[in-house]
Amino acid sequence: SQTIHQWPATLVQPVGSPLSLECTVEGTSNPNLYWYRQAAGRGLQLLFYSVGIGQISSEVPQNLSASRPQDRQFILSSKKLLLSDSGFYLCAWSVRNYEQYFGPGTRLTVT
Amino acid sequence: AQSVTQPDIHITVSEGASLELRCNYSYGATPYLFWYVxxxxxxxxxxxxxxxxxxxxxxxxxxxxxxxxxQSSFNLRKPSVHWSDAAEYFCAGLNDYKLSFGAGTTVTVRA
Structure with a gap:
C-alpha cells in the first residue's frame, strides 16, 4: 500500500531564516506531487505541483520554492521566511490526475 | 471560473442524528468531485x-x-453521526491537475 510522510511535524522558525520541508511517498512510482498551504481559518491553497523529477509548476508567486530531486521526494524551501509564511503545509500525491492523498502535514510558525 | 462552494461554515448536530453537508459546484463539464475530512x-x-x-x-x-x-450539488450525508465525526469537511473539484477546495464546513457533535 502507499504511504506518504512529511517532516518535520512541527517547526518554529524566526523571520529571515531558511526553510526546508520534506515529503516522501512509498509504494507507488512516478506520482504527481503537490504542496498545499492551509492558513489559519482559510481553505487550502495549491502552491506547487510536479509531474516528474525536476518538473515543478508554481501556482502562486511567493517566497517559496519547490524541488523534486527523486521520483518520490518533494521538497519545499525558502531562503528567508516571512511572518506570512506561517501555516499548515500539506503534501499530496496522485496517480495521473485523479484523487489526491494527503500527508499528515507540517505546522510552521514563523516568529 | 470552475469552483466548489460550501455554503455552511459551521454545523452542530446531536450524536445519533443525521448529517448533511452541502456542496455546490460550478464546472462546465461533468466534474470529478471529492469529499475530504x-x-x-x-x-x-x-x-x-x-x-x-x-x-x-x-x-x-x-x-x-x-x-x-x-442542482449542481454534491452533498455529503451520514444517517447517524458519532462523536468521532466532529471535524472539518472539505468538498473539492478536480480541474485538470488542480484540486479546488471549498472553504470547509466545521462539524460539531453534541452529546
Whole structure:
C-alpha cells in the first residue's frame, strides 16, 4: 500500500531564516506531487505541483520554492521566511490526475 | 471560473442524528468531485469520490454523497453521526491537475 510522510511535524522558525520541508511517498512510482498551504481559518491553497523529477509548476508567486530531486521526494524551501509564511503545509500525491492523498502535514510558525 | 462552494461554515448536530453537508459546484463539464475530512492538526482523508456513473456514491466511515446535475450539488450525508465525526469537511473539484477546495464546513457533535 502507499504511504506518504512529511517532516518535520512541527517547526518554529524566526523571520529571515531558511526553510526546508520534506515529503516522501512509498509504494507507488512516478506520482504527481503537490504542496498545499492551509492558513489559519482559510481553505487550502495549491502552491506547487510536479509531474516528474525536476518538473515543478508554481501556482502562486511567493517566497517559496519547490524541488523534486527523486521520483518520490518533494521538497519545499525558502531562503528567508516571512511572518506570512506561517501555516499548515500539506503534501499530496496522485496517480495521473485523479484523487489526491494527503500527508499528515507540517505546522510552521514563523516568529 | 470552475469552483466548489460550501455554503455552511459551521454545523452542530446531536450524536445519533443525521448529517448533511452541502456542496455546490460550478464546472462546465461533468466534474470529478471529492469529499475530504480533516481532524484538528491532521492531514486530509479522502471520504469518497465521484467521477461518473451511479450518482449515489458510498464512502468510508458510513458516509455517502449524491451528485445532482440539475442542482449542481454534491452533498455529503451520514444517517447517524458519532462523536468521532466532529471535524472539518472539505468538498473539492478536480480541474485538470488542480484540486479546488471549498472553504470547509466545521462539524460539531453534541452529546
Amino acid at each position: 480533516q481532524s484538528p492538526g491532521q492531514g486530509l482523508q479522502l471520504l469518497l469520490k465521484y467521477f461518473s456513473g451511479d450518482t449515489l456514491v458510498q464512502g468510508i466511515k458510513g458516509f455517502e454523497a449524491e451528485f445532482k446535475r440539475s
